[in-house]
Amino acid sequence: MYKHFALSAYFLGTIQRGLWPGNCLLCAARAPVGKDLCPACERALPRTEWACPRCAAHGAAMEVEGVACGACQAHPPAYVCARAAFRYAPPVDKLIQHLKYHDRLELSRLLGGYLTEHLQTLNDPLPDVVVPVPLHSSRLRERGYNQSLEIAHFVAKSLVLPINWKDAQRIRPTMPQTELPREQRRKNVRGAFMTGGAFAGRRIAIVDDVMTSGHTANALAESLLRSGAVEVRVWVVARA
Ligand SMILES: [Zn+2]
Numbered sequence: 351m352y353k354h355f356a357l358s359a360y361f362l363g364t365i366q367r368g369l370w371p372g373n374c375l376l377c378a379a380r381a382p383v384g385k386d387l388c389p390a391c392e393r394a395l396p397r398t399e400w401a402c403p404r405c406a407a408h409g410a411a412m413e414v415e416g417v418a419c420g421a422c423q424a425h426p427p428a429y430v431c432a433r434a435a436f437r438y439a440p441p442v443d444k445l446i447q448h449l450k451y452h453d454r455l456e457l458s459r460l461l462g463g464y465l466t467e468h469l470q471t472l473n474d475p476l477p478d479v480v481v482p483v484p485l486h487s488s489r490l491r492e493r494g495y496n497q498s499l500e501i502a503h504f505v506a507k508s509l510v511l512p513i514n515w516k517d518a519q520r521i522r523p524t525m526p527q528t529e530l531p532r533e534q535r536r537k538n539v540r541g542a543f544m545t546g547g548a549f550a551g552r553r554i555a556i557v558d559d560v561m562t563s564g565h566t567a568n569a570l571a572e573s574l575l576r577s578g579a580v581e582v583r584v585w586v587v588a589r590a
């Protein structure tokens with residue numbers, strides 16, 4: 351099911367990169383040993399300074415620092431908190447699109463690395479297990495890999511956490527949330543996930559590439575809680 355060629359090319363790149371300087375993935379300038387971006391591009395990444403402590407919304411949605419946004423106060427999400435390394439803005443949006451739609455699997459290391467770094471700056475308790483947002487089998491066949499699983503592998507490995515990608519499934523195909531009007535997004539993912547008893551009594555971190563409206567993460571969190579999970583948090587590379 352996985353694209354073995356792409357994966358081995360990717361691991362070869364990882365080995366090479368650890369040994370001598372490569373070029374910045376964004377501007378092709380020389381990058382320091384072990385780094386995928388040059389220092390200038392790294393500094394220019396769209397980091398989130400001020401976000402809702404519950405759903406990671408930023409910008410106009412946020413009014414008071416440290417206080418949950420109006421949407422979370424009106425309808426508290428199923429997850430305890432969402433953390434995002436970046437805003438979904440250039441060049442992170444392009445990097446995610448390349449990982450997702452253009453087989454650029456090596457970008458999962460870059461994006462997973464930044465997500466890990468971001469999580470390490472926070473004082474959040476670590477979960478028992480990491481769960482990538484699953485793709486429906488038809489989408490997985492078409493794409494050949496699940497970008498969320500690729501990112502989650504890096505995060506779980508870096509934080510020395512187990513990962514469980516087998517017991518959470520997307521049981522019906524859904525439209526990409528970004529292609530739907532806001533009011534249809536909740537309905538699109540309702541009942542889309544099925545999760546197993548392996549999550550009973552566990553504290554879970556859901557990992558995804560992008561969080562748009564938050565409905566996908568919320569639907570998966572609801573399913574995990576129904577399966578007996580005691581707490582669900584959400585870790586994403588970027589928040590729209
Ligand atoms: Zn650069």
Ligand SMILES: [Zn+2]
Nearest residue numbers: 402405419422
């Ligand atoms: Zn919020």
